[in-house]
Amino acid sequence: MKPLLIFIVFCFYCALQTARAELVITNANIYQHPSANTLVVEDKRIVFIGDKTEATTYLDDNTEVIDLEGAFLLPGFIDNHNHVFEAMSEIGGDCELSPEGNLKDQIPFLNRCRYQANDSQWLIGYGFTLENILSADNYYSPIAVLDKLFPTKPVILMEQTSHAMWVNSVALKRANIHPASEHPQGGWLLRETHTNQLNGILLDNAGDIMMEQAWNNSANKFERSYQGLQSGLAEASAHGITTIGDGRLYWRRGWYEVWKAAEKNNELTVRVSLRPWIYPSIAMEKQLPVLKSLFSNDHSKRLLANQVKLYSDGIITNGTAKMLTPYLDTYIPNAPLGLNYIEPDKMKDWLIALDKIGFSAHIHAIGDGAVNESLNAVEMVRKAGSRKPFTLTHVEAVDQQDIARFKALNVSADFQVGSEYIAQGDHSWAEWLIGKQRAHNLLNIQKIYKTGANITLSSDWNVHDINPLVGIANSLKMTKTGLPDVHAAIDAYTINAAKSLGLDKVTGSIELGKYADFVVLNKDITKLKPNAITNTQVLMTILQGEVTFEQEVE
Structure with missing residues (x-):
């Protein structure tokens, strides 16, 4: 038997030596591989990194060869928090408002929407800014303006961050909300100061609940959602993104079925880690069976669902971010510390229960109170034995005593810096x-980075710019509060994000055995100043060896 064994081993070695590749990428400036210029891809994975003279044995008549002519090749960008499903959906885009306008300024936009609206459906829109709508300079209340223009049609308009909704009386009646209604968990019904009547502004989960009713009553919901998803995925690929951490999956709105259809039709041009939404107002025992049915953790597929999206709090501009010390001013004086979507004790129970069915969590935590409470919950699940990746996203305010806990608990901190005001450190x-x-102390990435914690950058698209190069550049423009160098910023959009998603064994860096996920740029961004990084062009995006985007030659 021994000679036969030697023959088998020898023949297997010969087969490896004569293997033919499906793709060879050559004449590339490969990030972190200065002595290599060629990559070979077989069965979607990287099988060779080296000089092109050594790659010829992989070629045959069926091998696709891409000559990059010296272009810069990076691991594909991983956007750890992106609302790709919602960002380009026609649902929610029926009525676009002015982000700068007060109530009076919005009337021309609303009139235009009124003439274009279908009388039998909800009018769903977006784009206003809460501070302008609630400004003391406004003569009328928000609900009065909508009621005058839309006396018979339900209207819901989403604020830019999605954390507030502006509705009319017809919408409130459809949702069975009246002046005596209680605030839902994680939400708030704003009222007029002197009359205690509802003013048409629903904060956080109060707005989410009504938006779900409007969304589920939209015409052609599936088709419009599918089309919007395809547009969103194309936009991501055009910016070099090969993997997305889903911002949230509202599974009661039919979103999961749309994703599965895209997977079945082989139209996923980006790998996506879906994050089913934890509904604050629905009992855990009713949600866990659904979540268990959605779970999937096959890293060879482009669609996974092994993390949930769990909100600890709201946002600072609403006064709903959970703080350790009271707000100086707020729209909700009866909740001076802000709100919890999920109460701290229940969050601990949630994480332990989710861990048992395979899920980790991507936790929305903006206020220093929410960050503290979320870390406490993760600490409990760590003590229970969980080693799954947990991430806190946004992380705008952090108490000094909690900074070192990210590293200690192996919790990733995910930041969004894709807007110019953040790059300039303007938190006025x-x-x-x-x-x-x-x-002044908001969004200090560097303090957590210096502890050795895993730092990721993401877009929160379409709240901020989807372009990872903008995020990378802005994190450097932030100087003392940002990341120290371009390599740290690239890591935050590649390998660190892969670790946050639990995908670092298969993607996030250019290594043998990992999937061939790449972005090709026209310039080497490691040699550029931040402003030039922003202007760098994506020439090509490759996912698992498949070209998903290629810049058109003019």
């Missing part, structure tokens, strides 16, 4: 709510 918008000192 928060001063009237939390004071100058606390506002």
